[in-house]
Amino acid sequence: MIAESGHYALVLALGLALIQSVVPLLGARWRDAALMNVARSTALAQLLFVAASFAALVTLHVTSDFSVLNVYENSHSLKPLLYKITGVWGNHEGSMLLWVSILALFGGLVAAFGNNLPLSLRAHVLAVQAWVASAFYLFILITSNPFLRIANPPLEGRDLNPVLQDIGLAVHPPMLYLGYVGFSISFSFAVAALLEGRIDAAWARWVRPWTLVAWIFLTLGIAMGSYWAYYELGWGGWWFWDPVENASLMPWLAGTALLHSALVMEKRNALKVWTVLLAILTFSLSLLGTFLVRSGVLTSVHAFATDPTRGVFILLILCVFIGGSLSLYAWRASALKQGGLFAPISREGALVLNNLLLTTACATVFIGTLYPLALEVLTGEKISVGAPFFNFTFAPLFVPLLIAVPFGPLLAWKRGDLLGAAQRLLAAGIAALLAIALVLAWTYGGATLAPVAIGLAVFVIVGALCDLAERIALFRVPLPISLRRARGLPRATWGTVFAHAGLGVALIGIVCETTWNSEYIGAMKPDDVARVAGYELKLDGLTQRQGPNFREMLAQFTVSRDGEKVSVMTPSKRNFTTRGAATTEAALLTRGASQLYISLGDASADGAIAVRIYHKPLVLLIWWGPVLMAFGGVLSLSDRRLRVGAPKPAKASSRALQAAE
Amino acid sequence: MTLWFVFALMTVAAIFAVLWPLSRRGRTESGGSEVVVYRDQLAEIDRDMAAGIIGAAEADAARVEISRRLLAAADQGGREGPVKGHLRLRRAAAVVALVGLPVIASGFYLTLGSPQLGDFPLSERSRVADANQPLANLVAQVEAHLEKNPTDGRGWNVLAPVLSRLGRYDDAVRAYRNAITYAGDTADRRAALGEALMGTAGGVVTAEAKTEFDRAVALDADEAKANYFLGIAAEQDGRKTDAAAIWQKMLAKAPADAPWRPLVQAALVRVGGVAAPALPEGAMAAAKDMSEAERGSMIQGMVDRLATRLKQNGDDVEGWLRLVRAYLVMGERDKAMSALGDARQAVAKDAERLRQLNEGLKNLGLDG
Structure with missing residues (x-):
């Protein structure tokens, strides 16, 4: 029943x-x-x-x-x-x-x-x-x-x-879906606005919390999925530019752009038509993600053909909603009244730049993901667009974005003062240069690009803090007054600081993990010792164990550093009888933000077992960054007060400039 | 009966959800409006100014902007006119809810649902299963036993053929492998393993299955099953003379009363190896002398007759499967698919037949 x-x-x-x-x-x-x-x-x-x-x-x-x-x-x-x-x-x-x-x-x-x-x-x-x-x-x-x-x-x-029999499945899909589907609300608002033929600052005020909720969940969902892949798949990689991952990244990029353009609309009643388009596109990309993952088109174009009903049905939904909403947009968008004007150098201008870079980044991911599929459908030729393509297209777009991030919040609405903002970011620039010099000295003779990237990350983090210091007039007024001003700041401002700083934090993690990763791959017998990044890992022995629906082989490693025992790690391989499949359960040892990572390969006849050991410096920052971003989002969401962008009168800007000095 | 009562209650609840707002007269609530948002924004500026976050000049500029929007919004609200009632539309909506909802719901549910089936949670089934499904239950018991004692070769040996017969080929393959590991490598186990591997591949002798048959023959050159399937492998590869040679050798060596003699003879006729003494006449023998085109049209005719017969009486699951297989062999995948659809429709009312059909389709390599 x-x-x-x-x-x-x-x-x-x-x-x-x-x-x-x-x-x-x-x-x-x-x-x-x-x-x-x-x-x-x-x-x-x-x-x-x-x-x-x-x-x-x-x-x-x-x-x-x-x-x-x-x-x-x-x-x-x-x-x-x-x-x-x-x-x-x-x-x-x-x-x-x-x-x-x-x-x-x-x-x-x-x-x-x-x-x-x-x-x-x-x-x-x-x-x-x-x-x-x-x-x-x-x-x-x-x-x-x-x-x-x-x-x-x-x-x-x-x-x-068996790969899915993990705590990750309890968290990752619901989070990701809350994100994906959450954007349906902004989509519905956009289509409703087009149907009604009316859109204004109040609309953006209503749509923003929903977008923010979806964005927070999507951020956490993607981060969680990446961490899950990192520890479950046993390769130590955390992002593979896999089409399924790209399918979740695209709505995130578009959604991030939407959050920022909705801000302009709410505060300044500008960018209306663009915001509506972004809202439609973001949800369309979510639908596309659902289609890619759910139709089976990704495993192979041929798997798609074996179960045509599903794929064709979703494709139909996709065409009706994306095609329908875009046609509606083309038909009604001109009826929407254009909003406020602004100078190119202004907060609005900065947000437009943000939108341009984010949507271009989104477009490159889109092409990289769909081009191989389209090519296979049309010509039957199989090509694979992998990490090199994305690294070469994505990085050049994200570098200017990251450089621009600290400037945005420091520019005034309507017309800003770039020079003034730059002066206020002097501290961040100096910190970045110091960081570059320090890292270069530390890793003398090593990679040259990595220290620069670290410098950029430091610039973003300190830049976010500079914005905060500027707002509470730190060091310019007595400390108690600064603290009082900090308390009085809208929570959304704090949210911005955290979210932007999170970007820098994640970048540090990414650069450290990819550049200074050290690894040991080899076959080990009991009592063998492997040395990785100053740690000594001794294989104590292999044991068998019966789980509820699997059998598992555990390997026990004693980890020591400079002769002192640090911990014991037990990676394992599980065999699932019913499906006849095996999974690798990697063992992770967290030291600060760095991790030791052991995953087991196949055992050979002479009692040796293939082992992969990685030392990943500061790898956890990759996920702490998104968590910080999401925390910023939550802070911003909790800001119930309605915010308006107060334009700075022309004469006021020069005064502010003096004040900064 | 309870089920239908629950369905009725749920339907009533759904209808109520539509009728409830319709029944409330007049303007119960007008909802929010943009004017409120702009008023809040104005109040916010005053608060920000008091907190010292923005200066007086900026506050004034912002106030002017917001006031302009506020006026526009108020103007817009005035032009739209008041919310009014529309009795006829409301009645129409109520009718849609009262009639449409039950019609849509029952229409979808009766085609898709299986109201005759109760729940089968595992905890209840282990109590009553003995009488109903002795075999399945036995298998489950043996499986549970082997889960705990995976090195019991005799147990695997008993379980494997049962799994194979139940159509659980994947499990059967694993069981045979374990039986070979723990109870010893014999020709008949290798041959049976090969057969189970064929089962997983929908009847195709894969390279993996062929390896097993070869091993079986290496262990015992007279192993009948392995020899027979090696012949099938040759036939499937299109090497008909090789297949015929293998089978002829089998027949020559075999005792006269071997139970598989007719099967091998029939196979031999199929590849056109020799005139078969067991089948001197009949369709197959006739087909042997025909030209390629004639044979094609004869087969076509047989398939068409089968299709017509099934159209009149669709209860024959075996017939449907034969038809689908025939279309697949003839390379007419579209027809096979449409026959499959017809078959589903024809046996849809009978759950047992539907299950048989799906099993059979799975064996053909079509996903049921």
Whole structure:
């Protein structure tokens, strides 16, 4: 009964979504409040039913009901409870159900907390949201239904892909989906604005918190996914420019651009048309990501052909929504009134530059990801666009972006003073040069580009702090007053500081990891000692152990430094009987922000085992950076006060300049 | 019965969600408006100025800008006119909810759902399973036993053929491998392993399977199963004379009452090796003398007859599978796919047949 009720709840959600996509629009057209309010109650009811459906699927997985095809194919009665639950979204059907659940969650949130929205805007937004939802409900029900049954249920399931049997699966997909799907709200707002033919600063004020929420989750989701790949895949790499990774990076780049352009719109009522376009593009890229990952087009173009219904269906959704919204944009965008003017050198100008660089970066990722696919479809020729392409195109775009980041917040709205900003960034420049000199001296004769990159990162971090110091007038007024000003600063300002500094922190991690990584690869027998970056790792021995649904071979290493024992590390290899697959569980030893990383290879007949040991200096900074960025986002989100950009009158700028000296 | 009651309750709840706002008369709430946002922004400037974050001049400039937007917004609100009621539309919406929702929901659910099936959580099934599925349960018990004692060669040896018969070829392959490791390498185990490997490949003798058959023959040159499948391998590679030679050698050496004699003879006829004494007449023998084109049209005719028969009576799962296989062999993938769709439709009402069909399709290498 649970399975069938869950199935029926999903069908009812589709019915409600269909009503929600039409009735509120009619209400808005004829200005009938009751009809417009239908959007609200149906959105909440939809959330209720989808949640019930999702809960049903979770229950089925937990109770190992193998009469449900999805459970049979992806679960095993011996799996630990946590993986029974996470296994729900560790497969295509379940993850699509999670996708629509989150979509319904965001719709429900707008319905519940959208009291400050004008009635007709809310009706439009929820109706557009329901269009997206209906399409995906249909997709799930017709091509990837998680509630299909088996009349004669087998007694045991086929187990979940062992690589996914990890805590990462509990966190990464929900986070990423919260990000992906969260951008559907900004999309709905954009389309609603186009339908209504009206857009203004207030619109940006309403859309910003939703965008920010999606951006925070996407940032954390990508970082989490990268860390997961780092410790689970056993290669020690953290970013592979894999199409699936790119699929999540593209909406992030576009979403970051959207956050900044919405800021301009909210404060200065400018860049309206561009912001709407970005909102559409960001969600389109999220849809594209869903398509790439979910249609099977990525594993190979041929896998796509073996199950054409799914791929074609998503492609259809993609075309309808992207094509439809862009056509609507082309048709209605000219009707939107243009907003405030600004000089090229101004906060707005800086944000436009940010947008240009981010969208160009996004476009290069887009080309690098889709060009090989398109080529294979058209000519059958297989090429692979790997890290070199992305490193050569991405880096030149991000260097100017990073140089510009500290300048942005220091420029005034409407018309800024570049020279003044540069002078205020003097401290950051000096710190950067010092850092370059120090690193060069430290690694004398080593890489030359790396110290410069470190200098850039320091410039970004200290630049963010300079902005803060400027705002609280540090060292210019007595310290207590500075502290009071710091407390009085809007939280969004603190958010900016943290987010921008996080960028620099991540860059330091990336440069250190790629440049000063040391490794040992070889076969070791018990009592052999490997020396890596000043650490001595002695292989004590190999032992076998039986896990709940796997057998594992543990290797124990004693780690010592200068003769002193530091710790014990136990990497392992797990064999999963049901799927006949093996995974490598790397052992990580964290020392400050650096890590020792051991992963096991195959054992040979003479009792030796292949071992890969890496020492990765400051590698954790790669993920602390995004966490800092997300923290900045949370701070900014918690800033309930409504902000306006106060333009500096022309004469005021010269005064500010003197004050800075 | 409870299930339908739950469905009815859920439907009523969904309908209520649509009707509830419609039933509320007049302007219960007007929602927020842009004017509020701009007023807040004005208040914010005063606060910022008091906190010393912006100067008086900047504050004035900002105030002017926001006031301009505020006026525009107020103007816009005035022009749009008040929110009004539209009774006829509301009634239409109510009808859509009352009729449309149940129709959509039942329409989708009845085509996709399986209301006749109850829940089968594992905890309940292990209690009742003995009577219903002795074989499956036995297999599960043996599997559980072997999970704990993976070196029990005899256990693997017992389990492997059962798994193979159940169609769990992947598991059967692993079981045979373990049996060979722990209970000894014999010709019949190698041959059976090869057969299970063929099962995983949908009946194709892969290089891996062929290696196993070769090993079996190396261990015992008279191993019938291995020899037979080596012949099949040769046939699938298009080396018909080789296949015929292998089978002829088998027949020559075999005792007269060997149970597999008819099977090998039929195979021999198929590759056109020799005239088969067991099948002097019949369609296959006739086909041997035909030209390539004639043979093609004869096969086409047989396939068409089969298709027509299945159109009239679609209950024959084996027939459907034969039809799909025939189309695949003839290289008409599109027809195979459409036949597959027809087959699904024809047996959709019968869950047992549907399962058989899906099993069979999986063996053909089509994803069920």
